Amino acid sequence: MMEFILQSPTSVSLFGVFVVLLVLHLLYSNFSFPKRREPPGPRPFPLLGNLLQVDLKRLDQSLFHLSRTFGPIFQVYFGPKKVVVLAGYRTVKEALLNQADEFGNREITPLFYDFNQGHGILFSNGDSWKEMRRFALTTLRKFGMGKKMSEEITIEECGYLIKEMKKYKGKAFNNTQAINYAVSNVVSALVFGKRFEYEDPVFQKMVERDNEIIHLTGSVSLQIYNMFPWLVRWIKNRQLMIKNAAISIRDVKDIIQQLKETLEPQTCRGLVDCFLIRQQKDEESGVKDTHFHEENLAFTVSNLFAAGTDTTATTLQWSLLLMAKYPHFQDQVQEELVRVIGSREVSVEDRKNLPFTDAVIHETQRLASIIPTAIPHKTSQDVTFQGYFIKKNTVVFPLLTSVLHDESEWESPHTFNPSHFLDKEGQFIKRDAFLPFSAGRRVCLGEGLAKMELFLFFTSLLQRFRFTPPPGVSEDELDLTPAVGFTISPLPHELCAVSRE
Ligand code: HEM
Structure with a gap:
């Protein structure tokens, strides 16, 4: 039979x-095998996985919601791809800090591979990542990341941004572009050793292109491409992305070429010069298989712009929008600035004497939670975590939004409440669950720089301007609904910057 x-x-x-x-x-x-208990999760359908149970347009919220059912560690399938999600402060901290090596690799999705090819810092692993990350950190520190030199650069740029905002003479305008130019110029000064005029068309295009790349990255069609690369290779957004990324890298390479032609080994104008000098040294001493090659330089530079511009600019935009929406908090910041600083220039040193202002900046970062799922990680080896078995090379999402909005950590997780960062005497307090820069091996490389920029830009702007809704729009009508892309930014909006001088 x-x-x-x-x-x-x-x-x-x-x-x-x-x-x-x-x-x-x-x-x-x-x-799973009897001793290899996998994390729980919603039951997946063949091929589609859990795609019908998550909203790709608000993935962070969907996953946060699922964590309420399945607990702090669970798995979901994006098509055929399994992802382990870590939720809540305790779990994210335990994984990223206590088992940093196991959870410290980067998942390089097909999309990120398309335009980084394993080079640079953001989407690389292994020795190349280690060398590039170490080089960028030490070099940026040498240029005073979080210290004097970058402070001077940022203060100078605050001046240009204020001048730009003054041009609108208190009329309503969309501040996205001006803020993006200012923040991008800080990275530019540290990396290339020069800033650009806001009117420079090449610079404008570069910033615009980077923004477009970041927004496309979060699009639903590109998320689908990451799950089924063989199926949807020719979708429009991917073609657009590849085209933009190629032009962006070509621009970066052009600037690097100009710097190469005028290089003087005794004077390092910025990170690119330091790289070129190191490259020359490696060549002269016959170092084989050096990671200091052209592609790594171009992608490292491009990564610093991509990671360092949109993030800081978006946070600043949120901070101004929140000030316009909650004028009583804006009053308190401005009262503190007048009392402690007066009309002189603010410096990083002043931060410790401005606890309320500092609390407002931290609370903005907490509530806005601009990179809600961090950037995907991958396990570097088999791990047993909280009793669950996770295989080597499993994609892991540290759900940062579930840390920044963790109900067991924050008194009012979903409202703007600067007192999260103040004690009874009104002094600034650090909070462990404040992890907008993530933690562990992949923690944001620009954390110190970003904190300094946010403080200096925010205080300088609030010293000079009162931020209000456009005429005819009430504070209540200002919309805090987020636009979701790779980062979470405010929807396009206008505000008035009314001079206080
Ligand atoms: C408010 C501003 C910023 C926020 C909220 C932010 C947040 C983050 C987050 C959440 C990650 C991913 C961490 C992970 O994978 O676990 C990251 C990575 C990174 N950030 Fe930032 N960032 C900011 C500004 C900057 C700046 C100014 C720079 C540099 C100029 C920068 C450079 C990087 C780089 C290179 C990485 C990749 C690190 C790696 O993979 O090793 N970031 N950032």
Whole structure:
């Protein structure tokens, strides 16, 4: 009988289908060996996984919601790809800090591979990542990241931004561009050793292109491409992205070439010069397989712009919008600035004497939670975590939004409440669950720089301007609904910057 079944063509194909379905079932069910308990999660459908149970337009919120059902560690399938989600302060901290090596690799999605090819810092792993990260950190520190030199650069740029905002003479305008130019110029000064005029068309295009890349990255179609790269290679957004990324890298390479032609080994104008000098040294001493090559330089530079511009600019935009929406908090910041600083220039040193202002900046970062799922990680080896088995090379999302809005950590997680960062005497207090820059091996490389920029830009602007809704719009009508992309930014809006001088 068995022989007959296997010999009939229909039966053979039926048997084949049965085997495929069984394999798929085992793959998608929480099938595991007795001692290898996998994290729980919603039951996936073959091929689609859990795509019908998550909202790709608000992935962060969907995952946060699922964590309420499945607990702080659970797994979801994006199509055929399994992702382990870590939620809540305790779990994210335990994974990223206590098991930093195991959870410290980067998941390089097809999209990120398309335009980084494993180079640079953001989307690389192994020795190349280690060398580039170490080089960027030490070099930026040498240029005073969080210290004097970058402070001077930022203070100078505050002046240009204020001048730009003054041009609108208190009329309503969209501040996105001006803020992006200012923040991008700080990175530019540290990396290239020069700033650009806001009117420079090449600079404008560069910033615009970077913004577009970041917004496209969060689009639903590109998330689908990451899940089924073989199926949707030709979608429009991917083509657009690749085109933009190629032009962006070409621009960076052009500037690097100009710096190469005018390089003087005794004077390092910025990170690019330091890299070129190191590259020359490696060449002269015949170092084989050096990571200091052209591609790593171009992608490291491009990563610093991508990671350092939109993030800081978006946070600043949130801070001004929140000040316009909650004028009583703006009053308190401005009262503190007048009392402690007066009309002189603010410096980083002043931060400790401005606890309320500092609390407002921290609270903005907490509530806005601009990189809600961090940037995907990957396990570097098999891990047993909180009793669950996670295989090597599993994608991991540290759900930062669930840390910044953790109900067991914050008194009012979903409202703007600067007193989260103030004690009873009104002094600034640090909070452990404040992790907008993530933690562990992949913690944001620009944390010190970003904190300094946010403080200096915010205080300088609030010293000079009162931020209000456009005429005819009430504070209540100012919309805090986020626009979701790779980062979470405010929807396009206008504010008035009314001079206080
Ligand atoms: C408010 C501003 C910023 C925020 C909220 C922010 C946040 C983050 C987050 C959440 C990550 C991912 C961490 C992870 O994977 O676990 C990250 C990575 C990174 N950030 Fe930032 N960032 C900011 C500004 C900057 C600036 C100014 C720079 C540099 C100029 C920068 C450079 C980087 C780089 C290079 C990485 C990749 C690190 C790696 O993969 O090793 N960031 N950032």
